[in-house]
Amino acid sequence: MRLTYFGGPAWDAGPLPVRGRGQETLLFRLALDAGTVVSARALSEDIWPIDAPADPRAALQSLVSRVRRALGPDMLEAVSGGYRLALSREDVDLTRFADLVAEARRRESAEPAREALRLWTGDPWIPEGFDWALRDLLEDRAHARRLVAGAGRTAALTDLGPSASGVAAPEAAPTAGTIPAPLTALVGRADELAAVAAQLGADRLVTLLGPGGAGKTTLALEIARRAQDALFVELAPAAATEIWAVVAGAAGRGIRLGDTAPRPQETDRDRVLEALRGRSVLLVLDNCEHVSAEAAAVAIEMLTALPGVRILATSREPLGVPGEAFVDLGPLPTADAVELFSRRVRSARGSAPSLDDGPTVERIVRRLDGLPLALELAAAKARTLTLAEIDAGLDDRFALLGAGPRAADPRHQTLRALIDWSWEPLPTDERIALLAASVFPDGVGADDAHAVGDAFGTEADAFDRLVDRSLLSRVDGRFRMLETVREYGIDRLRRDGGEHGARVAATEVLVELATRQDARLRGPEVRAALAWFDANDESLTAALRLTWSDPELHDVGVRLARATVWPAFMRERFADLRTSVESLARTDGVPGSEAAVVVDALLLALPAFTAPLDDDISPEEVEAFVRRAAEIAEGARRHPSDLSLTLGALVLSAARALQDGRGRRLRSWNIVVRDEELVGAPPWTIAFLAVLRAAAAQNNGDVTTLGDESARALTLFEDLGDPWGLALASQMRSEWLILQGRVEEALAISDGATAALAGMTSAWDVIQQRALALGILVRLGRIDEALARLEEVRRLAETEGSSRAIFQFHSTAATLAIAAGDAQAALDHLDSVPLMDLGGPQAQLHAWAASRRAQALLALGRPVEARDSLRAALPLAYASGDHPIIADLVAVIALWLIDAGRTDTAARAFAASVRLRGGADETDPLFVRLRGTLGAPDPALPLRGDRRLPDAPLTHDDDEDPEILAAFLD
Structure with a gap:
């Protein structure tokens, strides 16, 4: 089978049968690595680059199962750690195209390029979020066209054009022989080359900034070779007092000095200025970071005295000269980094990585941050190690990359030496800041820098200075670092015995910061607070894991878990929440702090609310629950807060529900908090519990309480300015308005709640x-x-x-x-729903879907199948305890009875559905339909009384008995 994307997605059998963005994106991503395993994590990150699902692994499994149904079970193979598309690269037009272009470039041959271009039968179909794939394809097409046309070198690397900087095509460069020739071809950096050319055309001093190993010198040399007149000055070995002398030495080699002998008392500065006066020249000052102040002074003098001179500096930090322009040189893009690594592997062992090595190569490239020097050092190891061994060795990257080319500059011979060059000149406060940043996986927020600095004994502005030194970057208000630099910092901490202490300090400051942000979650600043938790998610998780493993950090862990409870609840990240709670909560005794109350309450409550429907508990377990709930409620009274009092009241209510239900597992609508338990509680607690009361009332068919409590919650949350709470209250109010027939109002409130919840839940x-x-x-x-x-x-x-x-x-x-x-369309949709467990809230979903299926089947004249669907849904609906769901199902049973000609019995079912709902839902299309056939429902008409059950007593309690309805369906 062949899979094609040029001109639109298709396969040999015609249009692809997969449907929906998720399935299409999954298949496309696997097709890009056809025949090789793509990790589950890589697939998740590419399919959901933003707004990832709460459980990416489960979501991915769901997509895989649907694609298998569409393409056949053998097309997608589940392999340890990921999935593989059972096609070769020859079978996918995109990968065949890329491989032909790669072959053409490797052989410098036009024939594979022509074959590749013949595959381009139309614009490639690319799913949203895969712009990088389109860029790669377009770049490959450009390479193929140049090879076919005999263009030779890549135009993107040569067409900088002449400018005021003196930069021109290399063929016109008379000084090319004075600039060192490249030992290897430049890979990538076309954008940066163009940016430098543009900057030099507009500014007289441009500094190439970037971390060590980014390839600043390599790029600067390439630019110098393209210039009509250039002078390259290597400052790495120079001392601060030697800069003029080094420039003079370079000028003696590269530019004709005056014919006369040096005059007495003439300085190196004088000779340089005399030699360059009247010339239009590009001066490259390479590796300025260790002498930046002195290099800046030299640059100012030369620019002032020599109007024909333009300067390109390379440095890990700005020179600080007025008018200085910058081009940042970050890591290589993934495609270029893979190309560079693959070329160097081929040089080391005589063969490039195979297609099967693709995932390993990409992982190595990612772990080394796309830094060219690090990639070159790693590729050199391919002479004696497999790529898998190199990948594994990166767990201790400084040991693996501890030796490099002997002829190289000492600071480029090892990965550690590369960063040592940046570390050594750092003052103490910047060293501390670098080590501190290394134990925050998500980086450090700029607003949090003062707190982090205080925790580690340094100043906040030390982080900004590290940005200037290219050891940190400041992106979206956060200080971040490359993974290699992070590992360097952790390695230094580990060797000095300070790693655990640094991680404890990070955990403690995260507790302070998270606690501060938690207080903003229940009020008008909720969005900003949630954004903070999202931005620090990985750091918080790492800190929590540290507390789980260290008994001495138990109290710190409880405080941190408490601070992360509410964002986890708002985002429904219950698995993460449960792990934290189970690791840190106590199971007996009155909790000794507000944080302990919250964490202990969750340990008690989460299992009670999430157990399967048929999993009841013993009297002994009920007694233990009641006793523990009393201890937690007492702790809440001693350590009151909006959240502790909320949870204290909820576990007491849950205990009562368990006692009243004789051990039947809890449902959220069983929870009713008494007014006396809320005396003196904060307004937010009262408002939130009012929402829960409204939800309980809706599920129990208590329309009056639904109206009262939703109105109460709305007023309180409006006063508090809490948009999240206001959205929840609006949902409940919308439900009540529907039952009042005020449908336009309900829609307006519902739409407002949707807009308010976006990004928060x-x-x-x-x-x-x-x-x-x-x-x-x-x-x-x-x-x-x-x-x-x-x-x-x-x-x-x-x-x-x-x-x-x-x-x-x-x-x-x-x-x-x-x-x-x-x-029929309704049935098609219902046939497409994924399989789910019948326990928990899924029971309601299944019952609701089954009632829709029965309606569709009745409309298609298939009453026997409709009856089967209703029978299957009855126990699920009643076990859920959700009265609106039960009422909906009973109404559909009434519809089935009408179809069967049993209108008297249908009228009884219709009346029962109204009682279960709590009143007539007069705008519901199903209600309107039933009323049109049966007339207005009679609230006093009992469910029992059918001629099939002549001796049954008449009682409204029968509404709660699914066996009666099951008998109706016989």
């Missing part, structure tokens, strides 16, 4: 909220608008990628299809 919450709005549009008869909005739900669901998100999309789409009169 999980994608699943947003999907649910959008689905609610679609249901409201159906009630308003605005089907076309609902269908248009459905596309956004689809996109969000595929981006989130989880089974329940995909389930929600297809179920919602089925509801719209039924409303639009397309029952």
Whole structure:
């Protein structure tokens, strides 16, 4: 089989059967590495570069299963650590194209290039977020065209053009012989070459900035070779007092000095100025960082005295000269880094890496930050080591790359020497700042630099100075470092015995910072606080893991876990939350701090709320739960806060629910907090518990309480200015407005809540909220608008990628299809929902989807299948305890009974559905349909009383008995 993307995605059998952004992107990403294993992590990062799903691994597995269904089970192979597309690179037109161009470049041959260009039958189809793949393809096409045309060298590397800087094409450079010839060809850097040419055309001093090993000297030499008149000055071996002498020495070699002998008392400075006066020359000052102040003084004098001189400096920090322009030289892009590494591997062992080596090469390149010198040192090891051994050896990269070419500059012979060159001149405060930054995987926020500096005994501005020295970068308000520099810092800490102490200091300052940000999560600054937690996620996780493994850090860990509870709750990251809680919480005794109350309460509550539906507990376990809940509530009274009092009240309510239910597992709608338990509680606690009361009332069919508590929560959250709480309260208010027939108001509030929740909560919450709005549009008869909005739900669901998100999309789409009169489309959507466990909240989803299936089947004239669907859904709906779900299912049973000609029994089911819902939902299309056939429901009409059960007593309690409804379906 062949897979093609030029001209649009297709395979031998015709158009690709995969559907949706997630599936298409997964197949495309695997096709780029056809025949080789792509790690699960790499796939997740490429498919979801932003807004990753809460559980990327599960989302990826869901995508894989759907692609397998579309293409056949043998097309995607699950391999340890990842997945592989069972095609060779020859079978995918994109990889075949890339390989032919690579062969053409390797052989300097036009024939493979022509064959490659013949594959380009139309613009390649590229999914969103893969611009890098398109750039690579376009670059390869340009290479192929130049080879076919006999253009020779890459135009992007030569066409800088003449400018006021004296830069021109190398063929016109009379001083080319005075500049060292390259030992190897330059790889990449076309953009930087063009940027330098542009800067030199506009400014007289341009500094190439970048970390050690980025290739600043190599690029500067390439630029000098292209200049009409250039002078290259190597300052690495020079002392601060020797700069004029070194320039004079270079001028003696590269530029004709005056014919007369030096005059008495003439200095090196005088001779240089005399030699360059009247000339248009590019002066390259290489490796200025260790003599930056003196180099700056020389540059100022030369620029002032010699109007024809332009200077290109290379340095790890700015010279600080007025008018200085900069070109930053960062790591190589991945494609160029892979090319460089592959070339050097071929030089070391005589053969380039194979296609099977591709993932290993990319991993090595990534781990070495794309730094050219580090890649060259690693590639040299290929003479004696396999690429897998090199990859493994990078766990101790400074030992692996501890020897290099003997003829190289000593500072370039080893990876450690490379960074030592930057480390040695650092003053103490900057050294401390570098070591501190190395134990923060996410870097250090600029706003947090003072706190971090204080914790490590240095000044905040030391981080800024490290940016100037190219040891840190400042991106999006954060100080970040290359992984190699980070490993250097950690290695120094480890060798000096300071690693554990540094990590403890980082953990303690993160506790302070996270606690400060947590206080902003329940108020008007929630978005900024959430952004802080997102930006520090990896650092917080590393700190938490440290506390799990060190008993002496238990109290610090509890405080840190407490500070991260609410963002984890808002984002529904319950797996992470549970791991933290289970590692740090206590199981007995009154908690001794506010943090301990919160963590201990979660240890008690999480299992109770997330256990399977049929997993009840023993009387002894109920007694233990009640006892522990009392201890936690006492701790909350001793250490009150908005969150501790909330959780204290909830576990007490849960204990009562367990006692009342005789050990039946909890549902969130079983939780009802008493007013007396809220006396003196903060307004946020009262507001949040009002939302929970509203949710409980909705699920229990208590419309009056739903209205009262949603209004109360709205008012309180408005006063508090908490947009997240306000959005939750708006959801509940929207549900109440629907039941009042105020549907336009409900839509406005629902849309407002959706906008407010964006970026603050999980994608699943947003999907649910959008689905609610679609249901409201159906009630308003605005089907076309609902269908248009459905596309956004689809996109969000595929981006989130989880089974329940995909389930929600297809179920919602089925509801719209039924409303639009397309029952077959509804069934198609329901047949596409992924398989999920029936426990927990999934039971509600399955019951709801089954009722939609029954409606569609009835519309298609298939009542027997509809009955089977309803029978399967009954136990799920009733076990969930969700009254709106039960009411919906009972209403569909009434519809089935009408189809069966049993209108008397249908009227009883219709009345029961209204009682279960808490009132007549008069704008619901199903209610409208039933009322049109049966008339207005009679609230007093009992469910039991069917002629099949003539001796049954009449009681409304029968509404809670699924066996009666099951008998209706016989």
